[in-house]
Amino acid sequence: MSALTKTQKKLAQAAEDSFNRTYAEQFGEEKWQQSLYPALKAPTRYAALANRFTVADLDTIFSQEQLAKLQTIAFPTVSDLAGSKPLLSYQWDVSEADTVFPQPQPDASSGLLTHWNLDAASLLAVSILGPKPGEKVLDLCAAPGGKSVALSQFLRGDAYNKASPSLGGGCLHSNEVNTRRNKRLASNLQDCLPEVFFKTGEVKVLKLDGAEPSSAQTLPLGLGGYDKVLLDAPCSSERHVIHAHAKAKQGGRAADEMMSWRSGQSKKMAKIQVALLMTALKAVRIGGRVLYATCSLSSDENDGVVEKAMELAQKERKKFGMKWDFAVRSGELGASGLEAWAEQTKYGWLVLPDHPSGGKWGPLFFALLEKIGT
Numbered sequence: 611m612s613a614l615t616k617t618q619k620k621l622a623q624a625a626e627d628s629f630n631r632t633y634a635e636q637f638g639e640e641k642w643q644q645s646l647y648p649a650l651k652a653p654t655r656y657a658a659l660a661n662r663f664t665v666a667d668l669d670t671i672f673s674q675e676q677l678a679k680l681q682t683i684a685f686p687t688v689s690d691l692a693g694s695k696p697l698l699s700y701q702w703d704v705s706e707a708d709t710v711f712p713q714p715q716p717d718a719s720s721g722l723l724t725h726w727n728l729d730a731a732s733l734l735a736v737s738i739l740g741p742k743p744g745e746k747v748l749d750l751c752a753a754p755g756g757k758s759v760a761l762s763q764f765l766r767g768d769a770y771n772k773a774s775p776s777l778g779g780g781c782l783h784s785n786e787v788n789t790r791r792n793k794r795l796a797s798n799l800q801d802c803l804p805e806v807f808f809k810t811g812e813v814k815v816l817k818l819d820g821a822e823p824s825s826a827q828t829l830p831l832g833l834g835g836y837d838k839v840l841l842d843a844p845c846s847s848e849r850h851v852i853h854a855h856a857k858a859k860q861g862g863r864a865a866d867e868m869m870s871w872r873s874g875q876s877k878k879m880a881k882i883q884v885a886l887l888m889t890a891l892k893a894v895r896i897g898g899r900v901l902y903a904t905c906s907l908s909s910d911e912n913d914g915v916v917e918k919a920m921e922l923a924q925k926e927r928k929k930f931g932m933k934w935d936f937a938v939r940s941g942e943l944g945a946s947g948l949e950a951w952a953e954q955t956k957y958g959w960l961v962l963p964d965h966p967s968g969g970k971w972g973p974l975f976f977a978l979l980e981k982i983g984t
Contacts, residue, residue, distance in 0.1 A: 613862050614862065614863065614864060618864060619864075621864070621869065622864035622868070622869060625864075625868050625869050625871055626855065626868060628871070628872075628873055629848075629851070629868065629871055630642065630643075630647070632873045633646075633647075633848070633907055636907070636908070636909060637907075641964075645964040646962060646963075646964045647852070648964075649962070649963035649964035649970065650848070650849045650852050650963060650973070651852050651853070651856055652963070652970070653708065654729060654849070654853075655701075655707065655708065655729065655730075655963070655969075655970040655971060656710070656711055656727045656728060656729060656730075657683055657699050657700060657701050657711075657727070657728065657729070657730035657733060658671075658699060658700045658701075658711045658725045658726070658727055659697060659698070659699045659725055659726045659727075659728065659733060659756075659759065659760055659763070660698040660699065660700070660724070660725050661714075661717075661722060661723060661724055661725055661726065661759070661763075661802055662698065662763050662766060663720065663722055663762075663766075663802065663803055663804055664717035664719070664720045664722045664723070664724050668680075668700075670717065670718070670724065671712065671715075671724045671725055672712065676712075679702055679703050679705070679706045679709075680700045680701070680702065680703070681700065681701050681702070681703050682698075682699070682700060683697075683699045683700060683701050683730055683733070684696075685697065685733065685734055685737040686734075686737070686738075686943065686946035686947040686948045686950075686951070687946055687947070688737075688738060688740060688943060688946050695763075695764070696737065697733055697736070697737055697760060697763055697764075698763070699730065699733050701730060704968075707970065711725075711727045713727070714726060714727070714801075716801075720804075722801065722802055722803070722804070723801045723802050726756050726759050726760075726802065728756040728757075728760075729971055729972065729974070730969070730971045731951075731961040731971040731972040731973070731974035732756060732757055732760070732842075732974065733760055734951055734952075734961065734971070734974070734976075735757070735840075735842070735901060735903050735974060735976045736757055736760040736761055736764075736840065736901075738901060738943065738976065738978055739761075739838055739840055739899060739901040739978070740764060740838075741761055741764040741765055741780070741837070741838045742764065742765075743764070743765055743766060743777070743778050743780060744765075744777070744778045744779045744780045745765070745780050745837040745838055746780055746781050746783075746831060746835065746836045746837050746838075747761055747765065747780070747781065747782050747783070747836060747837065747838045747839070747840070748783045748785070748829065748831075748836045748838075748839045748840070748890075748893055748894075749761060749782070749783070749784045749785065749839075749840045749842075750785050750820045750839060750840065750841045750842075750886060750889065750890050750893070751785065751786065751820065751841060751842055751843055751844060751886065752784035752785055752786050752795055752815075752842075753786040753788065753791035753792065753794060753795040754791065754794050754795060754798055755784065755794070755795045755798035755799050755802070756798075757840060757842055758782060758784040758795070758799060759798070759799070759802045759803070761782055761840060762782050762802075762803055762813070765777045765778075765780045765782060776810070776812070777807065777812045777813075780812070781811070781812045781813065781814070781831075782807075782812070782813045782814075783813075783814045783816055783829070783830060783831070783836075784799060784813070784814070784815050784816065785815075785816040785817070785818055785820060786815070786816075786817065787817060787818060787819045787820065789817075792815065792817050795815055796815040799813065799815060814830060816829070816830070820841075820885075820886045820889045820890075821882050821885040821886050821889070822885075822889075823885070823888075823889075825889050826889045826892035826893045827892075829893055831893075833892055833893070834892070834893070834894065834895045834896065834898075835893065835895065836893050836894050836895065836898060837894070837895060837898045837899075838894070838898060838899055838900075838901075839890040839891075839893050839894045839898070839899075839900045839901070840900075840901050840903070841886055841887060841890040841900060841901065841902050841903065842903045842904070842905075843882075843883045843886050843887070843902065843903070843904050843911075843915075844879070844882065844883075845879060845883070845904035845905055845906035845908075845911050846871075846875060846876055846879055846906045846907075846908055846911060847905055847906065848906060848907045848908075848973070849905065849973060850867065851865070851867045851868055851871055854866075854867040854868065855867065855868040876906070876908035876910040876911050877910050879906075879910075879911055880910050880911050880914055880915050880918065883904070883911055883915045884915050884918045884919055884922060887900070887902055887915060887916075887919045888919060888922060888923070890902070891919070891923070891934075891936055891979070891981055894981050895981065896934060896981055896982065896983045897980070897981065897982070898980070898981055899939070899978060899979065899980050899981070900936070900978075900979045900980075900981070901976055901977070901978055901979070902915065902916065902958070902976065902977045902979060903974060903975060903976040903977075904974070904975050905972075905973055905974055905975075906973070906975065907973055909955070911975075912955065912957075912958065912960065912975040912977075913955050913956045913957045913958065913975075913977075916938065916957040916958065916977050916979070917956075917957070919936075920936075923935055923936065927984065932984075933983060933984055934981055934982065934983055934984055935981075935982050935983075935984050936979045936980060936981050936982060937979070937980050937982050938957050938958075938977060938978070938979055939978045939979065939980050940954075940957060940958045940959060940976075940977050940978045941954070942978075943959065943978065950967050951965065951967065951969065951971070952965065952972075953965070955975070957977045958975055958976050958977030958978070959975070959976055959977075960972075960973065960974070960975045961973060961974045961975075961976075
């Protein structure tokens with residue numbers, strides 16, 4: 611590709627300056643320049659989630675040398691999850707922290723993938739939501755499927771047994787509206803979960819536009835039919851922008867992701883996120899919980915969305931006589947040891963890769979919400 615013209619260079623620099631200025635204002639100039647931006651620019655760190663639905667143990671996934679360098683990830687204990695079996699996931703020890711995990715391979719006996727590689731912040735969010743065996747769960751924006759796989763691990767209270775291939779009355783419905791991403795989601799779940807779950811309908815892949823006001827009514831279990839809903843909403847994904855920008859800059863190019871970035875786009879994105887969150891809240895039962903999450907840094911897409919949903923719920927109660935509201939439960943998580951992972955915000959928690967713990971996970975914002983009757 612030809613080198614950038616003088617005009618293109620000016621435009622690229624202006625976009626980069628605007629990007630940095632926006633987040634320096636939010637996080638502070640020193641933190642952004644000296645700590646957070648360098649941490650975001652560094653390669654994403656991954657954890658390995660072991661798949662309970664395979665009969666393999668770690669010896670078939672990792673070599674003996676690798677096993678000696680693995681550490682089990684201990685997630686905060688939330689009181690609502692008493693009795694639940696924690697996710698079985700691993701990180702490299704400090705000396706190997708940036709090592710890439712082996713790619714998932716089909717288990718020789720079951721044919722299912724042995725593990726899934728993803729940011730441990732995602733596993734933290736799923737652990738906070740913590741479905742229990744027998745519960746009905748919706749993953750509203752599920753592609754490519756890593757969080758759905760993690761959710762599925764909670765829906766069996768014991769190891770998978772072919773003689774008892776059931777979720778015990780529970781279900782997992784994973785939704786993705788984009789056709790290409792929907793196909794990928796379906797393929798990934800079929801690679802990780804027993805085929806019988808799809809035949810019985812306990813696991814379904816849906817293709818609904820969750821931002822449509824009436825979409826909750828068209829869900830398989832309808833309004834208020836789910837015990838837990840995970841909404842990992844589409845967002846500005848600033849770390850992706852930073853990585854694309856750094857790679858393009860090395861080659862003397864300008865990344866489309868940075869060139870098209872605008873300081874006001876988070877407010878536009880937030881409108882979609884609020885619509886999705888309202889669908890999630892309509893889908894969950896009274897007393898059920900929704901975990902709203904994004905990988906955005908923007909407060910407009912994080913706390914701002916929760917606040918906008920509060921305002922919208924109030925308006926709908928007055929206008930339509932809606933009989934429910936929601937309460938933020940994120941603050942109750944402080945005693946669980948969550949400070950070792952994240953910093954608390956107005957309505958939720960934000961995992962950042964420059965956290966003092968040195969975990970290098972994130973970014974990921976999440977807020978735990980409970981639907982209540984009025």
